[in-house]
Amino acid sequence: MPVIELNNISKYFGKFAAVKELSLVVEEGEFFGFIGPNGAGKSTTMNMILNFIKRNGGSVKLLGQDMPGADVVVKKKIGYVPSDVRFYPQLRVHDLIRYTLDFHHMKEDKQELEHYCELFEVDLKKKFGDLSLGNKKKVAVICAMIHHPELLILDEPTNGLDPLMHARLFRLMKEKQEQGTTVFLSSHNLKEVEDYCSKVAFIKAGHLIGVEDLTAINKNVKIITLKGENLPLDQMKTIGAELIKQGKNEARFSYEKELPLLFQTLSHMAHGLDDVTVDNRDLEEQFMSMYENQEAAR
Numbered sequence: 001m002p003v004i005e006l007n008n009i010s011k012y013f014g015k016f017a018a019v020k021e022l023s024l025v026v027e028e029g030e031f032f033g034f035i036g037p038n039g040a041g042k043s044t045t046m047n048m049i050l051n052f053i054k055r056n057g058g059s060v061k062l063l064g065q066d067m068p069g070a071d072v073v074v075k076k077k078i079g080y081v082p083s084d085v086r087f088y089p090q091l092r093v094h095d096l097i098r099y100t101l102d103f104h105h106m107k108e109d110k111q112e113l114e115h116y117c118e119l120f121e122v123d124l125k126k127k128f129g130d131l132s133l134g135n136k137k138k139v140a141v142i143c144a145m146i147h148h149p150e151l152l153i154l155d156e157p158t159n160g161l162d163p164l165m166h167a168r169l170f171r172l173m174k175e176k177q178e179q180g181t182t183v184f185l186s187s188h189n190l191k192e193v194e195d196y197c198s199k200v201a202f203i204k205a206g207h208l209i210g211v212e213d214l215t216a217i218n219k220n221v222k223i224i225t226l227k228g229e230n231l232p233l234d235q236m237k238t239i240g241a242e243l244i245k246q247g248k249n250e251a252r253f254s255y256e257k258e259l260p261l262l263f264q265t266l267s268h269m270a271h272g273l274d275d276v277t278v279d280n281r282d283l284e285e286q287f288m289s290m291y292e293n294q295e296a297a298r
């Protein structure tokens with residue numbers, strides 16, 4: 001069942017289109033990454049999903065219900081971490097978590113809370129306003145998870161966290177996903193998105209430019225880099241290699257077919273080549289090539 005369904009949603013700030021006719025489906029149980037450069041429209045999209053800002057056209061369904069129509073019922077099934085975390089600065093962390101639980105009519109589970117506090121090294125007695133950026137983010141993560149939501153939406157949750165905490169947070173999100181929670185997060189952390197997410201959507205300048213199954217990215221596609229004065233561009237095309245980028249005496253291709261075919265072809269062309277490298281396509285490569293293709297198509 002789709003948990004998030006976006007159909008042609010747009011957001012204009014004046015005449016500026018921050019998000020333009022974006023459609024996206026996140027299925028139940030997915031660990032879904034939403035990536036794109038600064039200003040691409042990730043937070044704006046998330047804010048429209050949660051109806052924090054009004055969209056200009058299109059429709060949003062959350063957990064099968066139209067937004068904003070059923071928002072209170074639906075929002076209680078959602079945990080959200082904003083990119084810019086703001087709570088009352090005078091409140092102690094423990095009180096903040098208690099209020100969150102009260103809102104959901106839930107009692108505190110001491111063991112669970114202790115587990116989160118140990119994991120993220122959070123001091124319940126501190127005032128929220130006295131916390132560092134990273135510690136504020138951790139508290140927001142605890143508040144988003146404490147009511148066991150069906151859907152977690154996290155806007156750059158690792159922003160401000162140190163590398164150890166990045167890893168702990170991603171592992172925790174994975175744990176939640178394995179227990180049935182759908183996770184939808186934006187991030188600039190491509191390595192962790194690649195390691196943990198099952199799917200990823202790319203957004204640029206308000207346009208969705210692709211959705212990829214990450215298992216396919218990792219397993220099937222190789223990146224071939226050829227260097228030399230006489231590059232066999234036509235032959236590479238013949239065997240199904242796609243040119244990603246061409247520079248002086250260097251070309252980069254993506255290639256999905258069997259490697260013996262590639263080596264056989266290159267062995268006939270060896271006189272013009274100085275160097276050949278074969279790499280697994282990682283998310284960063286995919287990210288860059290999608291953007292480069294998009295630029296080339298303009």
Ligand SMILES: Nc1ncnc2c1ncn2[C@@H]1O[C@H](COP(=O)(O)OP(=O)(O)OP(=O)(O)O)[C@@H](O)[C@H]1O
Pocket residue numbers: 013018036037038039040041042043044045083
């Ligand atoms: N309230 C607003 N008024 C005017 N422009 C806005 C407003 N909010 C966002 N924008 C613009 O919309 C675009 C998308 O912003 P958004 O915050 O969604 O990007 P983002 O992908 O989340 O970026 P980042 O990775 O830097 O957090 C940006 O150009 C931003 O300046």
